[in-house]
Every structure is written in C-alpha cells, then in structure tokens.
Amino acid sequence: MALAVCVLFDARTERRIRELWARLESRGVHTLATHTHGRHHPHLSYAVLREWDLEAVHQAVDRLPDGGPFTLTCQGTLAFPRGRAALAPSLTAELARRQESVVAxxxxxxxxxxxxxxxxxxxxHVSLATRAPGALLPVVVAAVADVLPMPLVVNRAALVDSGTGETVVLPRIP
Structure with missing residues (x-):
C-alpha cells in the first residue's frame, strides 16, 4: 500500500467531515468511512510514499520545524480520476511551503x-468519495455545497499506513 505524511484535524473539523461522509454514504456514495479497512481519518496528505524506510521517514519528518496549528478553508469540490472526489482547501503560500519541506x-x-x-x-485535498461514478458526482457536489465554506483546523500531524490504518502521531506539525 502506501505511507502518507498527513495533517489531521481538531475534533470539530473531524466530526464535520465524518458527518459529510455519512451523508454521502446514505446517498449511495462510497467514502473513506467504508473504504478498505474502515480505519481512515479525515486528513490532508503532504506526501504519499510507495516505498519507504519507516524509521528514516519518521526521523526526517521529526527534524522539520514545528509550524504549529493552522486553519485552511475549503471553497469547493475536486473530482479526480476513478471516481474520487474531495474537498478543495485554498492553497496558501504557507501550506505550499510546508508540503514542499515534507517532500524534500x-x-x-x-x-x-x-x-x-x-x-x-x-x-x-481532503478525500470524500472513493468510488463515485460520474452519475453520483452531482450528489457529492451538492452535499459539499451545503457545508461551504468549511474551515479546517489542523492540530496535529501523523504518518499513516494506508494498508492498515496504523497511525503514528508526530510530535510537531511540519
């Protein structure tokens, strides 16, 4: 599977995203709530790795400076190939800098x-739908439009193994 370096959200933000997942599931749209092992967290990934040395990645990310908590605002919906749909947070210069430092x-x-x-x-992006056929994309867009704009409060970061759902919370937020 993959290892992701992610930021995670405060309890209120996580609850709002999980409520959106539940609303979509009730309308026939598959979300991260029921995808694979069902242990997914609402998140935004800075980097997704296909092969890695966990200890080396953990140490490298630990050496990055703590950027502290921050807030993003979602303004719309993104549609990706193979039926994937997501919340679209604004790309700030600070967010781009953080992501680029993690990638390096x-x-x-x-x-x-x-x-x-x-x-x-x-x-x-913040993943919502995992297998939404084109006919269901309007359902996703309508559900997202009902909650916009949506602030996302980031309060921690983690390494997440997408194959198992195993999550290692990091001591700081890169």
Missing amino acids: AVRATGADLHRNYAEGAWVP
Missing part, C-alpha cells in the same frame, strides 16, 4: 514519492 525531507531518505505529490503536481 522524505525524498532525502530515498523513499519513492507518488508522482501526484511531487513539486508542482500536488493538489491539496
């Missing part, structure tokens, strides 16, 4: 970074 740190370990997280390719 994990690449320095020799980890294999997924191409969609490379410099200039990354599109920040």
